[in-house]
Amino acid sequence: AEESFIQSERLSVIGELSAGIIHEIRNPLTSIKGFLQLMQSSGHLNRDYLTIMLREIEQIEKITTELLYFTKQKNEQFTIIDMNRIAAESLQLFEAHSKKQNITLHLQLNHEPHCVKGDRTQLKQVFVNLIKNAFEASPANGEITVRLASSDQWIEVDVQDTGSGIPEHLFDHLGKSFFTTKVTGTGLGLMVTYTIVKHHKGIISVSSEENKGTTFHLRFPKAVAEKNNVD
Numbered sequence: 001a002e003e004s005f006i007q008s009e010r011l012s013v014i015g016e017l018s019a020g021i022i023h024e025i026r027n028p029l030t031s032i033k034g035f036l037q038l039m040q041s042s043g044h045l046n047r048d049y050l051t052i053m054l055r056e057i058e059q060i061e062k063i064t065t066e067l068l069y070f071t072k073q074k075n076e077q078f079t080i081i082d083m084n085r086i087a088a089e090s091l092q093l094f095e096a097h098s099k100k101q102n103i104t105l106h107l108q109l110n111h112e113p114h115c116v117k118g119d120r121t122q123l124k125q126v127f128v129n130l131i132k133n134a135f136e137a138s139p140a141n142g143e144i145t146v147r148l149a150s151s152d153q154w155i156e157v158d159v160q161d162t163g164s165g166i167p168e169h170l171f172d173h174l175g176k177s178f179f180t181t182k183v184t185g186t187g188l189g190l191m192v193t194y195t196i197v198k199h200h201k202g203i204i205s206v207s208s209e210e211n212k213g214t215t216f217h218l219r220f221p222k223a224v225a226e227k228n229n230v231d
């Protein structure tokens with residue numbers, strides 16, 4: 001029963017999305033086709049057209065990569081997971097990036113395990129999507145902090161940046177598919193993040209101040225770690 005519920009939840013998200021997906025993929029395809037037709041009738045390669053076409057293909061690639069989450073969900077495995085480890089592994093992926101952009105990464109963990117019941121790949125995706133957005137909002141010399149804490153019932157995660165911030169009138173749009181303020185954004189990262197958090201019975205909220213920075217606050221129901229059952 002659990003399985004079929006997950007299945008239908010996944011399908012309904014894809015269903016709601018499909019009109020948008022078709023639109024977002026069709027537009028770049030139409031443009032690629034147009035430039036190909038132009039080159040075909042002129043009989044010459046045009047470097048500018050190629051550049052635009054490549055950009056459009058990359059956009060389609062990004063959209064399909066972000067949507068892979070909904071197909072991977074089929075192989076999900078819920079285990080007891082120490083969020084300390086997921087946080088550390090996720091931040092590690094951005095180390096080269098942080099040197100290049102001169103952004104400092106901070107990881108604030110407590111020493112005890114912070115366990116939740118969840119799918120390792122999906123939970124990592126949550127961290128990666130939020131950290132990626134933090135990077136994209138950050139100026140050089142910015143700081144990104146991932147902080148973990150726990151209360152009686154919850155494992156709490158903050159992902160904080162010192163970047164551009166989000167104007168208050170846009171708060172309601174966060175997590176809606178295809179909402180982006182970036183030129184080559186997909187507007188799918190937060191939608192996937194919100195969907196995963198909800199799927200894990202978690203809660204996500206945001207506080208932000210323009211030109212000061214943004215913090216995404218997450219909490220997940222705490223799981224009891226027994227010896228040897230932590231993934």
Ligand code: ADP
Pocket residue numbers: 133134137161163164165166174175179180181182184185186187188189190191214
């Ligand atoms: P994308 O990154 O492709 O634009 P997302 O769903 O990841 O799509 O994010 C949607 C929008 O939310 C972004 O375009 C940006 O306007 C805003 N946003 C998300 N995270 C942050 C952040 N840390 N700082 C500032 N703006 C953010």
Ligand code: MG
Pocket residue numbers: 129132133189190
């Ligand atoms: Mg994003």
